[in-house]
Amino acid sequence: DAGVIQSPRHEVTEMGQEVTLRCKPISGHNSLFWYRQTMMRGLELLIYFNNNVPIDDSGMPEDRFSAKMPNASFSTLKIQPSEPRDSAVYFCASSRNSGSGTDTQYFGPGTRLTVL
Amino acid sequence: AQRVTQPEKLLSVFKGAPVELKCNYSYSGSPELFWYVQYSRQRLQLLLRHISRESIKGFTADLNKGETSFHLKKPFAQEEDSAMYYCALKNTGFQKLVFGTGTRLLVSP
Numbered sequence: 001d002a003g004v005i006q007s008p009r010h011e012v013t014e015m016g017q018e019v020t021l022r023c024k025p026i027s028g029h030n031s032l033f034w035y036r037q038t039m040m041r042g043l044e045l046l047i048y049f050n051n052n053v054p055i056d057d058s059g060m061p062e063d064r065f066s067a068k069m070p071n072a073s074f075s076t077l078k079i080q081p082s083e084p085r086d087s088a089v090y091f092c093a094s095s096r097n098s099g100s101g102t103d104t105q106y107f108g109p110g111t112r113l114t115v116l
Numbered sequence: 117a118q119r120v121t122q123p124e125k126l127l128s129v130f131k132g133a134p135v136e137l138k139c140n141y142s143y144s145g146s147p148e149l150f151w152y153v154q155y156s157r158q159r160l161q162l163l164l165r166h167i168s169r170e171s172i173k174g175f176t177a178d179l180n181k182g183e184t185s186f187h188l189k190k191p192f193a194q195e196e197d198s199a200m201y202y203c204a205l206k207n208t209g210f211q212k213l214v215f216g217t218g219t220r221l222l223v224s225p
Contacts, residue, residue, distance in 0.1 A: 050211075
């Protein structure tokens, strides 16, 4: 298994543009997590899904951010319009939710976003 | 509110020296604590969790509920231990992880 796959790996865009980040979880995993990593705030959970349903989106910074999971093998995180303060590394992670809460999260390589 | 504090952004030691990466947390429930590691050009990965009480790559961490700490320790650091280390917390039975801001460990020869 290739693990969690994210695309693109790097994205440079201009302020005001729409940005879409993509994630393919590990096959068989039914929980998916989006994180943002910055120097100042470290790793922050933005949103997570169980069985394609958003469970907790309290970490989504504002309405410019939206996430979807149309099926078990694909998720997107969209920023519209993008701003320079959105520049960060965005990680996707997945886990097999057995219901025990002890499942390990496996992380993707991340997408480094730069908004000019 | 759940919070994880890693007071050191950078910890620099020489090879063979003991290492302790500090982690303190605030949480009123029954937390589970983890250490994640990110080596250069690699993915973030789980290093160890307190419920397993295991030693991974020579690292150990003990949950001290009285001091609300979960410090990561290794008696003799190796150069290959150089990486970014994140302490994380979650409520038992739930999935949401709260991470600290991370500590970069640099082990010099």
